[in-house]
Amino acid sequence: MAVTLRDVAHALGVSHTTVSNAYNRPAKLSEQLRRRILDTAAEMGYQGPDPLAAGLVRRQAGALGVLFDEDLAHALTDPAALLFLQGVARAGQASALGLTLLPAPRTTEDLAARSALVDGFLVYSVAAGNPGFLAALRRDIPLVVVDEPAPPNGDDWMFLGVDDRGGAELAARHLLELGHRRIGVLVDRLTPGDRQGPADPERLAATTYQVARERLTGYLAPLPEHPWIWECGGGTPEHAVPATRALLASGVTGVLAMTDELARGVLRTAATMGVAVPRDLSVIGFDDIPEASRTDPPLTTVRQPLADKGVLAVEVLTGARSAGVRLPTHLVTRATTAPAPR
Amino acid sequence: MAVTLRDVAHALGVSHTTVSNAYNRPAKLSEQLRRRILDTAAEMGYQGPDPLAAGLVRRQAGALGVLFDEDLAHALTDPAALLFLQGVARAGQASALGLTLLPAPRTTEDLAARSALVDGFLVYSVAAGNPGFLAALRRDIPLVVVDEPAPPNGDDWMFLGVDDRGGAELAARHLLELGHRRIGVLVDRLTPGDRQGPADPERLAATTYQVARERLTGYLAPLPEHPWIWECGGGTPEHAVPATRALLASGVTGVLAMTDELARGVLRTAATMGVAVPRDLSVIGFDDIPEASRTDPPLTTVRQPLADKGVLAVEVLTGARSAGVRLPTHLVTRATTAPAPR
DNA sequence: TCCGGCTAGTTTACCGGTAAACTCGATGTT
DNA sequence: AACATCGAGTTTACCGGTAAACTAGCCGGA
Numbered sequence: 001m002a003v004t005l006r007d008v009a010h011a012l013g014v015s016h017t018t019v020s021n022a023y024n025r026p027a028k029l030s031e032q033l034r035r036r037i038l039d040t041a042a043e044m045g046y047q048g049p050d051p052l053a054a055g056l057v058r059r060q061a062g063a064l065g066v067l068f069d070e071d072l073a074h075a076l077t078d079p080a081a082l083l084f085l086q087g088v089a090r091a092g093q094a095s096a097l098g099l100t101l102l103p104a105p106r107t108t109e110d111l112a113a114r115s116a117l118v119d120g121f122l123v124y125s126v127a128a129g130n131p132g133f134l135a136a137l138r139r140d141i142p143l144v145v146v147d148e149p150a151p152p153n154g155d156d157w158m159f160l161g162v163d164d165r166g167g168a169e170l171a172a173r174h175l176l177e178l179g180h181r182r183i184g185v186l187v188d189r190l191t192p193g194d195r196q197g198p199a200d201p202e203r204l205a206a207t208t209y210q211v212a213r214e215r216l217t218g219y220l221a222p223l224p225e226h227p228w229i230w231e232c233g234g235g236t237p238e239h240a241v242p243a244t245r246a247l248l249a250s251g252v253t254g255v256l257a258m259t260d261e262l263a264r265g266v267l268r269t270a271a272t273m274g275v276a277v278p279r280d281l282s283v284i285g286f287d288d289i290p291e292a293s294r295t296d297p298p299l300t301t302v303r304q305p306l307a308d309k310g311v312l313a314v315e316v317l318t319g320a321r322s323a324g325v326r327l328p329t330h331l332v333t334r335a336t337t338a339p340a341p342r
Numbered sequence: 343m344a345v346t347l348r349d350v351a352h353a354l355g356v357s358h359t360t361v362s363n364a365y366n367r368p369a370k371l372s373e374q375l376r377r378r379i380l381d382t383a384a385e386m387g388y389q390g391p392d393p394l395a396a397g398l399v400r401r402q403a404g405a406l407g408v409l410f411d412e413d414l415a416h417a418l419t420d421p422a423a424l425l426f427l428q429g430v431a432r433a434g435q436a437s438a439l440g441l442t443l444l445p446a447p448r449t450t451e452d453l454a455a456r457s458a459l460v461d462g463f464l465v466y467s468v469a470a471g472n473p474g475f476l477a478a479l480r481r482d483i484p485l486v487v488v489d490e491p492a493p494p495n496g497d498d499w500m501f502l503g504v505d506d507r508g509g510a511e512l513a514a515r516h517l518l519e520l521g522h523r524r525i526g527v528l529v530d531r532l533t534p535g536d537r538q539g540p541a542d543p544e545r546l547a548a549t550t551y552q553v554a555r556e557r558l559t560g561y562l563a564p565l566p567e568h569p570w571i572w573e574c575g576g577g578t579p580e581h582a583v584p585a586t587r588a589l590l591a592s593g594v595t596g597v598l599a600m601t602d603e604l605a606r607g608v609l610r611t612a613a614t615m616g617v618a619v620p621r622d623l624s625v626i627g628f629d630d631i632p633e634a635s636r637t638d639p640p641l642t643t644v645r646q647p648l649a650d651k652g653v654l655a656v657e658v659l660t661g662a663r664s665a666g667v668r669l670p671t672h673l674v675t676r677a678t679t680a681p682a683p684r
Numbered sequence: 685t686c687c688g689g690c691t692a693g694t695t696t697a698c699c700g701g702t703a704a705a706c707t708c709g710a711t712g713t714t
Numbered sequence: 715a716a717c718a719t720c721g722a723g724t725t726t727a728c729c730g731g732t733a734a735a736c737t738a739g740c741c742g743g744a
Contacts, residue, residue, distance in 0.1 A: 053700035072431040089414040099443040117459040395730035
């Protein structure tokens with residue numbers, strides 16, 4: 001496009017401001033002139049004010065950026081992230097905002113967050129110290145972190161999370177009350193990377209994902225003895241397969257899965273191994289994603305308000321609500337938990 | 343932020359271009375001066391070049407817009423759309439592009455597509471004549487339509503789709519070969535809106551969704567007699583429930599579901615009604631979403647390369663590949679089809 | 685010695701708009 | 715008759731950068 005506002009103005013012998021007004025402030029000129037302007041603009045192939053230029057002077061982009069940990073395609077397969085995103089989309093659509101999805105890669109290379117044309121950032125569960133996150137933080141636009149990382153000094157950035165620790169504790173207590181003593185814990189990841197295997201105390205101490213740390217703390221709190229803890233190296237159901245085999249081999253009767261996706265993997269693996277849930281094995285997930293109520297048997301899990309979190313995050317970002325909140329979690333007892341065998 | 347490039351330049355007694363170069367073209371100045379500039383910039387609280395301003399002069403936004411039909415939250419629950427989006431994300435990430443999700447509402451009100459800060463549009467299965475789509479089309483940036491709407495004159499816009507008709511025909515033939523004669527077809531929607539119920543010839547003729555029309559045409563081609571056709575008013579499994587009841591009441595032995603999501607709904611409904619699949623009822627879906635291989639029993643369906651479509655769409659958009667392609671579809675025979683009963 | 689070619693910057697010209705303040709004639713008001 | 719008000723535009727001043735062309739000093743080679 002070569003034809004600009006001024007070209008149109010010239011062609012009609014009016015000031016360029018008037019042409020601008022024809023688009024943005026119809027009230028400021030006669031309907032008649034406005035028609036003339038719009039018509040000749042169409043004739044000349046003028047497509048309306050350039051959004052970039054308008055954005056520059058208005059100092060706004062009309063979109064909000066959502067930063068996901070590492071890979072974008074990953075986030076798009078995670079039901080929890082998706083549900084959050086739906087909430088964001090609903091709230092954003094109400095404010096006529098676009099949604100710009102951005103990856104926050106571990107490498108310093110990329111600069112997506114530095115140069116993204118957005119009015120604010122929603123950071124969804126990104127590893128502490130992630131370069132993309134840091135870049136976003138430096139931008140002079142509002143930023144709300146959801147779930148992770150929690151601000152070290154309480155007010156380094158706006159934060160919205162859930163009561164991970166409390167929810168985890170509920171889950172552990174539930175197993176305990178059912179008489180389970182040999183308990184296994186499944187974590188997706190303790191640190192960025194795909195490390196998998198049993199997690200010894202040293203490894204646990206190295207945990208950088210704060211949500212993992214919180215849930216772990218909650219799990220451990222009521223347990224009389226240390227459970228088996230297994231790091232899966234990823235969050236899909238498939239990642240839970242080797243861990244489940246290992247845990248079952250250790251004679252575990254109850255599994256605390258840190259996410260519902262992992263719990264689904266446990267369920268599937270148990271089924272293929274001929275282990276009956278909940279008779280031989282109890283399983284509790286975390287998140288209460290939609291699929292959780294449709295697993296076979298339906299999954300007992302800790303519910304957190306995922307979609308609401310998305311809506312609230314946008315409200316915090318736009319200043320309609322104050323930050324620093326931790327939303328409540330609670331146990332949803334379905335059919336994957338039963339008294340311990342024997 | 344009030345501190346600009348020029349402020350920093352002033353403070354150091356260098357030209358503003360030099361400061362700009364410090365950020366964008368390190369080779370154009372001495373490493374020593376560059377350090378000085380970056381340091382005082384940090385001191386002064388300058389956060390680096392404003393992306394909006396840079397975008398204006400460079401004439402690029404660094405993001406590509408993905409336009410979805412009507413509601414964004416809807417698209418985020420549709421497995422097929424999501425899989426497409428994953429492909430897009432993968433390809434976009436490779437080119438360091440952000441992904442801006444945009445709704446294309448039916449009302450003329452909204453202007454998301456008109457003012458979105460993007461370098462190109464991917465239009466995913468949007469209703470023909472949708473105002474948001476039209477707005478995007480008018481923008482002077484590349485645009486690729488995926489699936490819908492197909493360009494009326496062949497070159498009104500770049501297009502990428504799949505062989506919907508051919509795939510549908512394969513599905514119908516398969517049922518036929520298995521001896522089915524009483525066949526039902528489930529459509530999500532024939533036109534925008536949530537109208538549901540049996541579709542008579544008149545209603546069929548009014549179909550505006552071209553993918554629906556194509557698949558329908560493919561279904562009908564080999565069938566000796568007209569099947570029962572039911573419009574579900576939406577694409578979720580739940581939307582298929584009333585339709586399934588109605589079809590079963592009509593004594594149908596085979597169902598052609600226009601999407602896997604609908605097919606899942608058929609499967610669930612059949613299960614709750616005590617109808618055995620595939621013994622009493624055969625079901626064929628369309629798309630081959632990941633869930634399709636995990637339904638009970640695993641779904642026979644028509645496969646289309648959803649994720650590849652996303653990747654290819656980006657390639658077409660960036661000019662790396664030519665448009666106008668229809669990707670192949672083929673039948674994946676799993677366990678929801680069997681010879682007709684009796 | 686003179687010239688061409690680097691290096692390291694500077695000058696100048698945009699990019700395509702928006703907003704606030706101002707002008708000017710017509711209207712209405714007391 | 716004098717004056718505030720309003721509608722309909724215009725003037726002027728940015729928004730915050732980038733890029734191309736130009737300059738000045740310096741070095742090496744013929």
